[in-house]
Amino acid sequence: MIIHQFYDKSLAHASYAVIRTGKMIVIDPSRDPQPYYDFAQLNEADIVGVIETHPHADFVSSHLEIHQTTGATIYVSKLTGALYPHETFDDGDVIELNDIKLKAINTPGHSPDSICILLEDEYRHDNAIFTGDTLFVGDVGRPDLREDVGNITAKKEELAKQMYHSTRDKLMRLPKNVIVYPAHGPGSLCGKNMSADLQSTIGREISENYALQLMDELQFVKTLTTDQPFVPKYFGWDVEMNKKGAVKLNEGISLVPKNSTIEENILVIDTRNKADFRKGHLKDSINLQNGEKFETWLGSIISLDEKFYLIASNNSDLDIMIKKTAKIGYEGNIKAALLTPDNSNERSVDLDIEDFKANEQNYTVVDVRNWGEVNDGTLFNNPVIIPLPELRERINEIPTGKPIVAHCAAGYRSAAAASIISAKIKNVPVYDLGEAVLEVNKIKP
Missing domain, CATH: 3.40.250.10 (Rhodanese-like domain)
Structure with missing residues (x-):
């Protein structure tokens, strides 16, 4: 059995592959499916399934594209109201990969349709659990992202109550040596107190995770609904996109025009480093540098229906930035992508x-x-x-x-x-x- 974690530091997003006897299941894939295809080929495995723990808010998933390309079955909770071809995967449902099993556990709290996936190994031991956005290392998923979007909406207080019972009645009852594989690490906005570690155990979380300590339901709700980070503008949009299934990545980015003339009164996002930006840029452009959190800040500053030009210093960087923009489903917002225009004459002032x-x-x-x-x-x-x-x-x-x-x-x-x-x-x-x-x-x- 192989369990492999793929980690996108920009979005602090972890996805997984589970391989047994030439068959592979992908869990919570990112927008770009190529790493999963490459891993399957490296291990001489066929991708036979994709599991979505819930419709993600912070990135666009490639579950539909993987299905369209490989024929893999998509598994998701019936509560999601998924609009793509799928099989429901809820309490009591099992996916068998020869002699190992992936078992669904409904764990509402971060969202009403959240599931975790318990892996039973070839020795019939509960070996690992893929917790999506329900349980992180040092934290649990925030409960305030589904008040207005998704197939089922719920107030944050109600979801916090559900999280209390999902953790106490289900996850904390598992053997303490079960390995925890979450969907996010530090820097993600899906929680507020994540550890730098990208895996843990049930026992460690019971001991160290603030949200799993002894407290009553009322105290838990108050704790969980307090001091959550801001919600980027794109989060609700991505929930709805993931519920439908996104277009294939290369199809989406192929529609982005390049080297167009810049029209007035349309926002310009200049992704160059700030030293170059300061030396010369287009009037009124925004310097959102190519960095680890570019996607998050882009989707926090730019509205869902707002068009913008995307600028980079060379074609390689431009392609990278288009793909980064697509990771949150914003490639359709790009009016055009282009290299630094010759009339980038505005200079930034230097502070004494x-x-x-x-x-x-x-x-x-x-x-x-x-x-x-x-x-x-x-x-x-x-x-x-x-x-x-x-x-x-x-x-x-x-x-x-x-x-x-x-x-x-x-x-x-x-x-x-x-x-x-x-x-x-x-x-x-x-x-x-x-x-x-x-x-x-x-x-x-």
Whole structure:
């Protein structure tokens, strides 16, 4: 038996392959199915099934494409209301791969239609459980993403109650040595307290996971519904897309026009590094750099129906960025993808760090970190607090009587924020504090 984890660090997403005697099951696949095809070929296995633990909110799944390409059966809970060819997979249902079994366990909580998959090995021992977004290492799935989307909607308090019983009545009753394979790791917005580890055991989670400690249902609901991270704009859209099944990846990205003339009044997303962006960019463009969390920030800043141009410095990078955009289902939003235009003549202004250190009161400081970070303490005196996902809608809350300095925790988000602010506020300089936030903050008393 082979169990293999595929991990996409950009979306903190884990998917899995289970192989036994030449047959392979894929669990919670990403938008690009090629890694699963390659792994099957490497191990001389046929992909015979795809299991979706629930309709994912944070990425587009390739379950339908894998079915269309390989003929593999898609398994999903009957509660999903799936609109693609599938077999239902709920409590009591079993998939057999020769002498091992994959058994469905309904575990509502993150979503009403969530399932976990318990693997019984060839020795008839419960060996591992694929927990989707129900149980993470150090956390459980947030309960507030299905209040308005999906086949079944539910208020977060009701889903939190269901999570209480899914964990206590089902998962925590499993043998303590059962290995836990979750669908997400640290950095995912599907939870709030994930460990850096990408697998665990039931026993370890019972011992260490805050959500599995002794508490009554009311206390659990309050704990789980408090201090959850922000919800990107694209999450509900992806739930509905995954319920239907997405078009094949290459078909989707092949429709993206390239090297088009840029029209006015359409947003421009410049994915180059900020050093190049600062030297020359199109007027009012947003610098959302090619980085580990590009997809999340793109889907947090850009609305579902908003068109944009996508810019990169070379064709290889451009293809990468188109594919990254497709991972959250936004390839249809791309008006055109193109290399840096010749008329990229706008330059960013440079902040005098020493003057800022000495005269912070002469600047308007905009803190674009997330609320969870801000609640742990601000880094400067009296900042204007507007998390990056809210910035475009709240620009008018920024005072314009002083030069503006945007900061985050390490420099990625502040580059995007400074470009967003400078596109709308023209009467004062707008600076990006960038990585200097680490240096400046050290000298504060």
